[in-house]
Amino acid sequence: MRRTVTLGEGRTPLVESSREPRLYFKLESANPSGSYKDRFVAGELQRVLDGGGRACVATSSGNTGSALAAACARCDVACTIVVNEAAPEGKLRQMQAHGARVIRVPGFTVQAAVTAQVLELLEDLSRGQGIAMVVSAYRYCPVGMSRVEAIATEILELLPAANVFVPVGGGGLFSAVSRGAGASAARVFAVQPEGCNTVVSAWREGRADIDPVASTTRISGLAVPFDIDASLAVRQLRQRNDRALTVTDAEVFDAQRYMLAAEGIYCEPAAAAALAGARKARAQRWIGPEDDVVCLVTGHGFKDPDSIAVAASAHPDRKVDAGALRDLLMAEVR
Ligand SMILES: Cc1ncc(COP(=O)(O)O)c(C=O)c1O
Incomplete structure (x- = not known):
């Protein structure tokens, strides 16, 4: 099916x-x-699965990786994601929590030469090993x-x-x-x-x-x-x-x-x-x-x-004992 x-x-x-x-x-x-990357991943991973693929390698500034990791977990597809060293915590945790293998490469997506080198390497690997390469761009993944x-x-x-x-x-x-x-x-x-x-x-x-x-x-x-x-x-x-x-x-x-x-x-x-x-x-x-x-x-x-x-940080919380709570609330709640 x-x-x-x-x-x-x-x-x-x-x-x-x-x-x-x-x-x-x-x-x-x-x-x-x-x-929005969930839209992209739904289409691209469908193409991979329909073609019999069971593994993919991706590049991501964070959101493609998060979306892909979730979809791959669901479809039992092995997923390796190359990210920039400074990818935000929330996006990294999402990928890892869904079980993706995450590799950080300093300079990737920031320096043109490093980015080009990584993309070429992945293209080679993808061609040689028949592993799908997932990049959210028409140049790589028009479907x-x-x-x-x-x-x-x-x-x-x-x-x-x-x-x-x-x-x-x-x-x-x-x-x-x-x-x-x-x-x-x-x-x-x-x-x-x-x-x-x-x-x-x-x-x-x-x-x-x-x-x-x-x-x-x-x-x-x-x-x-x-x-x-x-x-x-x-x-x-x-x-x-x-x-x-x-x-x-x-x-x-x-x-x-x-x-x-x-x-x-x-x-x-x-x-x-x-x-x-x-x-x-x-x-x-x-x-x-x-x-x-x-x-x-x-x-x-x-x-x-x-x-x-x-x-x-513009709205710091305060800590008060229960006995002092009434006075604080009376002063603040209007
Ligand atoms: C939240 C968010 N907005 C916008 C974009 C820009 O998309 P594109 O790289 O296709 O221009 C991205 C790409 O990663 C993104 O994560």
């Missing part, structure tokens, strides 16, 4: 902002492992990526002329959303950290080629310093006449704190890049007050406890 790979991913909520009219959040963080395109169609069913803001690392997610938007009236905006602006700089300068950069961004998931799907993203941008912009890490962390404190949305920093981009696009009048704006909340707050700890 054919086994269907699914954990119930997709069809994620689209919620309105509690503060701003016409601002919406697409909660990809509500996917089973906490990021899985095609499942991500549904993010756009789900939004457009409800908001046919939406302005969709997409956090960009390697460029695969943007390419998928842009493809999903097709010939619709939607506009799709690529938002990249200033410290890793592969797509935005090529788009601004009219280049087709992607220049590798020395990434300085601290936003996990968005530090992809050379062309994986970046050139595809630039082609998509030109084809649909869409737009791209950069945001600083500080603007991303500020947007994350706003989402936590004012929208009740528990997200990782990469996910908040979309709102940081939407704010900038508004300030530049790329979008007006009558436009519907959708920010993709691509990953959950549990993924990156360090960034959450910074936001939490």
Whole structure:
């Protein structure tokens, strides 16, 4: 019997902002492992299983690995994941808890040369040993990526002329959303950290080629310093006449704190890049007050406890004996 790979991913909520009219959040963080990568993994692992594969090797900044580890546990597929040394704790623990073998490689996803070396090695290994290589990019895994395109169609069913803001690392997610938007009236905006602006700089300068950069961004998931799907993203941008912009890490962390404190949305920093981009696009009048704006909340707050700890430190807890509790509560509860 054919086994269907699914954990119930997709069809994620689209919620309105509690503060701003016409601002919406697409909660990809509500996917089973906490990021949009569950959509990708469901499609890609299905392809692997249908082809008789029983093992895979993957690269990940964290979320692909978490999603893949969960699906592999369920489907009894052996899974080895190569990650960057600084992958956030929440994502690493997820992979390990599901039983994936995790290998940390310093410089991977940060330095272009190390990243290229690792990818080449895995490609060789995958070809030589017949083990599936899982990377969330069209360049390597177009079948899985095609499942991500549904993010756009789900939004457009409800908001046919939406302005969709997409956090960009390697460029695969943007390419998928842009493809999903097709010939619709939607506009799709690529938002990249200033410290890793592969797509935005090529788009601004009219280049087709992607220049590798020395990434300085601290936003996990968005530090992809050379062309994986970046050139595809630039082609998509030109084809649909869409737009791209950069945001600083500080603007991303500020947007994350706003989402936590004012929208009740528990997200990782990469996910908040979309709102940081939407704010900038508004300030530049790329979008007006009558436009519907959708920010993709691509990953959950549990993924990156360090960034959450910074936001939490503004609201320290207190410890009191039960006898002193009444006075404290009377002073505070209104
Ligand atoms: C939470 C999150 N948002 C956005 C992205 C960017 O996706 P892409 O690398 O396809 O541009 C990633 C990639 O890992 C991610 O984990």
